[in-house]
Every structure is written in structure tokens, then in C-alpha cells.
Amino acid sequence: MIRACPACESGNHVAILTLAALPVSIHVPSASREEAIDVDRDTLELVKCRDCGLLFNQAFSAELVRYAPGYENALNHSATYRAFANRQATELVEDFGVRRRDVVEIGCGNGFFLDAVCAHGNNRGYGIDPSAPDSRNSTTAPDFGEYSIATGTWEDWGTPADAGLVCCRHVLEHVEAPSALLARLSAITGEAGLIYVEVPNARAMLLGGVPWDCIYEHVSYFDADSLQRLVTRCGLGIVRLDTRFREQYLCAVVGGGGPVPQSESDQQGGEVGLEHGFALSCREAMARWTRTLDDLRRGGLDVVLWGAGSKGMVFLNLVDGPGSVSRAVDLNPSKHGKFVPGTGHPIVSPESLCERPPDVVIVSNPAYVDEISRQLADLGLSPSLLRL
Ligand SMILES: [Zn+2]
Known part of the structure; x- marks a missing residue:
């Protein structure tokens, strides 16, 4: 656990958001569903330094995080x-x-x-x-x-x-x-x-x-x-x-x-501004998506998530406990056949969607919505798109 601000070493901070039981290595896809469910988890405690304004995870433990071959965060397949x-x-x-x-x-x-x-x-x-x-x-x-x-x-x-x-x-x-x-x-x-x-x-x-x-x-x-x-x-x-x-x-x-400008070196950045209400907004978003996924599942619709990067995988961990999303699509071939850490959703290629066309595709990052729309059209698929 970190007790002092990583930037200025101040111990004076204010709580912003706590998320429990997050997988500690979201970028290491799991080899099996069982391994995915069984990954190491820890609490994330986002706080804001009252002295320099940095947001940081006070609960971070470096020894839990593994950076080694198998860590997959390449984005250049898009x-x-x-x-x-x-x-x-x-x-x-x-x-x-x-x-x-x-x-x-x-x-x-x-x-x-x-x-x-x-x-x-x-x-x-x-x-x-x-x-x-x-x-x-x-x-x-x-x-x-x-x-x-x-x-x-x-x-x-x-x-x-x-x-x-x-x-x-x-x-x-x-x-x-x-x-x-x-x-x-x-x-x-x-x-x-x-x-x-x-x-x-x-x-x-x-x-x-x-x-x-x-x-x-x-x-x-x-x-x-x-x-x-x-x-x-x-x-x-x-x-x-x-x-x-x-x-x-x-x-x-x-x-x-x-030379360090005096005004800059003296400036305090610890006021709580945009962070105010962030936790409430996050809880509302999680509740909203939980209801949406529940409705889609009750309607018998096949829902997939496009983008097994950090946003998509955190989303699945936070809102899809019941497994309303059937699989996660990613362009990175080294993720195909593996599973989302923490939830066990299978990670598949875009082409595999043709075998079982989905009714709904959730786009995990809006920056890719045009590219995903084109790829779905090229595959002859026309699901409804939802954006995170
Ligand atoms: Zn600080």
C-alpha cells in the first residue's frame, strides 16, 4: 500500500473512489476460464493529493502486478x-x-x-x-x-x-x-x-x-x-x-x-473540483449498465463487447457478473482463444462473429466506433451498437 503521494510524498489526501476486488493484471489474458476467475485481485482506492493535486491509487501494491512476456497491451492492430x-x-x-x-x-x-x-x-x-x-x-x-x-x-x-x-x-x-x-x-x-x-x-x-x-x-x-x-x-x-x-x-x-516559475512552484493543486461527485457518477453508470445488460439478457439477445483492452475488461469486471455478454472481440490475435481476467469471458476474433452473429455490440472505446462499424459491415453483420 502507498501511504504517501507518488509525486510529492505528501500524506495529506482525500478519498475519491474505491473499487473492490479488481484483477491486478488486467492486461494478462488468462489461458482458461478457471484461471480467469481465479486471478489475483485487490482493492483500488483512488485518492487526491491535497498538496500537488495528483490522483493516485493509495492501495497499490507493486508486488502484485506482473510485467513479463504475456502482458498484452499492443493497440497497433487497430x-x-x-x-x-x-x-x-x-x-x-x-x-x-x-x-x-x-x-x-x-x-x-x-x-x-x-x-x-x-x-x-x-x-x-x-x-x-x-x-x-x-x-x-x-x-x-x-x-x-x-x-x-x-x-x-x-x-x-x-x-x-x-x-x-x-x-x-x-x-x-x-x-x-x-x-x-x-x-x-x-x-x-x-x-x-x-x-x-x-x-x-x-x-x-x-x-x-x-x-x-x-x-x-x-x-x-x-x-x-x-x-x-x-x-x-x-x-x-x-x-x-x-x-x-x-x-x-x-x-x-x-x-x-x-528556472521554476515562482507562481508554478507555489501553486497548490489539491482542491477537489472535477473529482467531486465522480464516485456517485461512477456508481450510477455501473447501476445503469447492470440494468441495461440485464434487460438485454432477459430479451434473449446475444451481446458482445468489442475491445478487450483495459476499458472493456474493467467494464466486464464491474458490471457483468451474471455473464450477459457472451464474448469479447479484439483485433489482437495473441488474445484470441484466451479469457478476460476476472470474469472469464472468451476473447475472440472479429471474423468469428460470422459463425454466431451478435444482436448487440458494445463498443468499449468510442474512438474506434467508425472503424468497428466498417469492420462489421465488411463482415456482413449489422448488430445494434451501444457505446460505453
Ligand atoms: Zn502530491
């Missing part, structure tokens, strides 16, 4: 996501002149983003990820335009480098000591090099008023203010900070430090 990530990579190269430089990505997953940065800017890429299979490890240095991946965590990256760009996407929110991670990223970055940080946008989560983005693996839930305060506290500076992907992601380009 054309929508590929377009977004390619655009981000291209912009970083173009806007900041990252060409023929060494580029490091901490938590690079399957290397999709690193590949795009290297290919577009003729850069030389080095990725590290604890879930990378040993087969991806290479003993030879990559050429410009190429990349290599090592198995390990950010703490295993011991050698300071002279990287022109260090990328760290959807990692900062997973670690207990985000300041230490930022310091390591800064050490890897060369003179005038930049750090690209991408995290889920807590403001969008709070505005949405639904709990599907509360996943146990996330220690911290940053918004623009709390991320900026953390960066500043680490002696670094924000070069650019904006929201992307329908405001679901917070994207920051971070550079070397500068």
Missing part, C-alpha cells in the same frame, strides 16, 4: 490507433528535427512506435520492455532507420546515453516513483535532447464520469496540472503539452530544466 501513433511519431521527428539521432523508448512494447520514429527520421532506436520476449533481444547495434529491443524495465537501463529523443508512453502512470523515472529519462537524454511522455488524461476520465479507466496497474492518474508540477519538481521543463486521441491521452514534450 488502423485508427496506427494512424494516431504514426502521426505522433512523424510530428516528433518533424517538429523537433529528430533525425539521424539515437532514440530510446522505455516500455516500448512490441516496438511499433519506436519503429515509426526510426523509419521516418532515419534514427537509430533502442527499446526496452519487460514484456518483450527473449527472441526480440539483439546483440548487434541497429543501423540508422532500424531499432532493437531488450527485455527489462526502466530500472535495468543503466547506461546514460546521448539520445536525441527518449520516449516513455503509458509507463509513468504505472510506477511507484515517477520522479525517479523522469530523472532516469533525463539522464539518457543527450544535450538538447527531448523526452516524450504520453499518459492517460485523468481530466477526460473525470469528465466522462465512468470508472472504466480505473485499472489497478495504474498508480497515478495525471492531468495536465499534476503532470506539469511533477516535471517542474524534477527540474525539467514542459516544451509542449496537449491532449490527443479524443482527449484520452496527455502528450508532453519535456526538455531540460529552466
Whole structure:
């Protein structure tokens, strides 16, 4: 359990939302229904630091979470996501002149983003990820335009480098000591090099008023203010900070430090604003969806969920105890034939829907609704669509 704020170490916080018995590793699909039901669970206690404004899971226990081969969070099987990530990579190269430089990505997953940065800017890429299979490890240095991946965590990256760009996407929110991670990223970055940080946008989560983005693996839930305060506290500076992907992601380009503006360093971020009423709104959303799924089941309709990512899998865990949803569809072939941790819903391919056409498809992330509609039409299917 974390007792102090991961960003500022204050012990002064206020309770926001508690969710009991969440699977602790939602991104590790289970091999069988029995294994899925039997996964480790823990309580998520979302609190807000009254000093720096960071939202974090006070009940987080790092030893419960496993990052190893089998951890599956690749999103690049979706054309929508590929377009977004390619655009981000291209912009970083173009806007900041990252060409023929060494580029490091901490938590690079399957290397999709690193590949795009290297290919577009003729850069030389080095990725590290604890879930990378040993087969991806290479003993030879990559050429410009190429990349290599090592198995390990950010703490295993011991050698300071002279990287022109260090990328760290959807990692900062997973670690207990985000300041230490930022310091390591800064050490890897060369003179005038930049750090690209991408995290889920807590403001969008709070505005949405639904709990599907509360996943146990996330220690911290940053918004623009709390991320900026953390960066500043680490002696670094924000070069650019904006929201992307329908405001679901917070994207920051971070550079070397500068003088800390007095107003910023003194600013308090701990007022409870958007968080007020979040727990009530989440409980209402869960009750509403429980009723909806119950009605669909009573009506004899076959309901599937499209998107066995974090939103979809948390949704199933929070509202589909009775099993009103028959299966979860995902584009990632390595999830097919496996089961949703915590609930045991089977994860299937889109093509398999043709064998038993569903009556209703619940779209777990509205960012993909156009792509899913096209894929269903291509399969000759026309179910009703509901959006989370
Ligand atoms: Zn704090």
C-alpha cells in the first residue's frame, strides 16, 4: 500500500473512489476460464493529493502486478490507433528535427512506435520492455532507420546515453516513483535532447464520469496540472503539452530544466473540483449498465463487447457478473482463444462473429466506433451498437 503521494510524498489526501476486488493484471489474458476467475485481485482506492493535486491509487501494491512476456497491451492492430501513433511519431521527428539521432523508448512494447520514429527520421532506436520476449533481444547495434529491443524495465537501463529523443508512453502512470523515472529519462537524454511522455488524461476520465479507466496497474492518474508540477519538481521543463486521441491521452514534450516559475512552484493543486461527485457518477453508470445488460439478457439477445483492452475488461469486471455478454472481440490475435481476467469471458476474433452473429455490440472505446462499424459491415453483420 502507498501511504504517501507518488509525486510529492505528501500524506495529506482525500478519498475519491474505491473499487473492490479488481484483477491486478488486467492486461494478462488468462489461458482458461478457471484461471480467469481465479486471478489475483485487490482493492483500488483512488485518492487526491491535497498538496500537488495528483490522483493516485493509495492501495497499490507493486508486488502484485506482473510485467513479463504475456502482458498484452499492443493497440497497433487497430488502423485508427496506427494512424494516431504514426502521426505522433512523424510530428516528433518533424517538429523537433529528430533525425539521424539515437532514440530510446522505455516500455516500448512490441516496438511499433519506436519503429515509426526510426523509419521516418532515419534514427537509430533502442527499446526496452519487460514484456518483450527473449527472441526480440539483439546483440548487434541497429543501423540508422532500424531499432532493437531488450527485455527489462526502466530500472535495468543503466547506461546514460546521448539520445536525441527518449520516449516513455503509458509507463509513468504505472510506477511507484515517477520522479525517479523522469530523472532516469533525463539522464539518457543527450544535450538538447527531448523526452516524450504520453499518459492517460485523468481530466477526460473525470469528465466522462465512468470508472472504466480505473485499472489497478495504474498508480497515478495525471492531468495536465499534476503532470506539469511533477516535471517542474524534477527540474525539467514542459516544451509542449496537449491532449490527443479524443482527449484520452496527455502528450508532453519535456526538455531540460529552466528556472521554476515562482507562481508554478507555489501553486497548490489539491482542491477537489472535477473529482467531486465522480464516485456517485461512477456508481450510477455501473447501476445503469447492470440494468441495461440485464434487460438485454432477459430479451434473449446475444451481446458482445468489442475491445478487450483495459476499458472493456474493467467494464466486464464491474458490471457483468451474471455473464450477459457472451464474448469479447479484439483485433489482437495473441488474445484470441484466451479469457478476460476476472470474469472469464472468451476473447475472440472479429471474423468469428460470422459463425454466431451478435444482436448487440458494445463498443468499449468510442474512438474506434467508425472503424468497428466498417469492420462489421465488411463482415456482413449489422448488430445494434451501444457505446460505453
Ligand atoms: Zn502530491
